[in-house]
Amino acid sequence: MQRKRVNSSRLRSVGYDEASQILEVEMSNGSVYQYSKVSPEVYRRFMAAPNPTSFFEDRIEEDYTGRELR
DSSP states (O other): OOEEEOOOSSEEEEEEETTTTEEEEEETTSOEEEESSOOHHHHHHHHHOSSHHHHIIIIITTTSOEEEOO
16 A cells, blocks of 8 residues: 655654555554544545644544554
């Protein structure tokens, strides 16, 4: 999955596959987490958020179960 860089101290890049509704988040330490059943609307709001770290902590980490890929 191709990821886009984000301007965040905690997050390095974010990728999304709309067909499978899978969100991948690469942390600044190199860890990669995958979140399932993330709607396109949540992804769109995540990428448009003025503070991606806050959005991630409030809307992704709290609402979805992540699986560490590496």
